[in-house]
Amino acid sequence: MVSSQAVEVLKNEIPVEQESLRLSGEIKTGLVLVDIVNGFCTVGSGSLAPPAPNKQISKMVDESVKLAKVFCENKWPIYAVLDSHNPDVPEPPYPPHCLAGTEESKLVPELQWLENQPNVTIRNKDCIDGFLGSLEKDGSNVFVDWVKANEIKAILFVGICTDICVLDFVCSSLSARNHGLLSPLEDVIVYSHGCATFDFPSHVARNMKGAAAHPQDLMHHVGLYIAKSRGAKVVSDVSFGI
Numbered sequence: 001m002v003s004s005q006a007v008e009v010l011k012n013e014i015p016v017e018q019e020s021l022r023l024s025g026e027i028k029t030g031l032v033l034v035d036i037v038n039g040f041c042t043v044g045s046g047s048l049a050p051p052a053p054n055k056q057i058s059k060m061v062d063e064s065v066k067l068a069k070v071f072c073e074n075k076w077p078i079y080a081v082l083d084s085h086n087p088d089v090p091e092p093p094y095p096p097h098c099l100a101g102t103e104e105s106k107l108v109p110e111l112q113w114l115e116n117q118p119n120v121t122i123r124n125k126d127c128i129d130g131f132l133g134s135l136e137k138d139g140s141n142v143f144v145d146w147v148k149a150n151e152i153k154a155i156l157f158v159g160i161c162t163d164i165c166v167l168d169f170v171c172s173s174l175s176a177r178n179h180g181l182l183s184p185l186e187d188v189i190v191y192s193h194g195c196a197t198f199d200f201p202s203h204v205a206r207n208m209k210g211a212a213a214h215p216q217d218l219m220h221h222v223g224l225y226i227a228k229s230r231g232a233k234v235v236s237d238v239s240f241g242i
């Protein structure tokens with residue numbers, strides 16, 4: 001079965017109903033950018049970067065830039081997590097990637113202007129889950145503080161990978177919300193076209209001992225499905241205005 005047929009079967013078996021989101025500023029919404037760094041998005045930028053231009057990843061970057069611009073124009077809060085690792089601390093099962101201080105762990109060129117924006121909080125993280133990666137040594141959590149300080153009622157998630165770092169951060173946010181840690185947060189929203197995952201097709205993995213296949217469209221869909229099944233809203237378009 002070719003991958004596109006598999007995706008169609010999957011979309012029939014585990015459909016993900018998607019909504020539209022209209023942002024007017026009435027409901028205080030925060031934008032979370034997950035790992036939109038060179039090491040995951042820029043062609044040839046390290047062991048986990050795309051080896052060639054990739055449509056899903058380019059679309060994710062374009063959509064994230066569009067959203068970031070509107071959020072900055074309106075001075076709405078943005079929280080950006082950047083994968084950033086100490087070279088002495090491995091992150092199995094992944095090969096070394098996004099080492100602290102390297103180009104790999106920096107925002108992609110299209111988003112580097114965010115570093116100087118007053119409404120943007122940037123957090124380096126050394127693990128998959130951005131919620132855990134926001135924990136400080138004293139037990140406080142920069143992400144929790146960001147939600148509370150900005151009185152955020154809805155969070156819109158974009159970034160990479162749909163089924164890995166985005167998913168874990170979304171799921172932890174849902175659990176933290178349900179556990180009463182993120183008041184006044186109500187909605188956790190994932191923008192499907194603002195997310196992407198990497199492509200490692202099964203026909204390639206099959207010829208490499210020990211390699212796990214990761215077909216892009218299929219795993220992107222699975223990521224959205226799990227996020228929704230845990231209680232996130234999934235939206236296929238985001239517009240602005242009253």
Ligand SMILES: [Zn+2]
Pocket residue numbers: 083084085091097098126127128
């Ligand atoms: Zn990492």
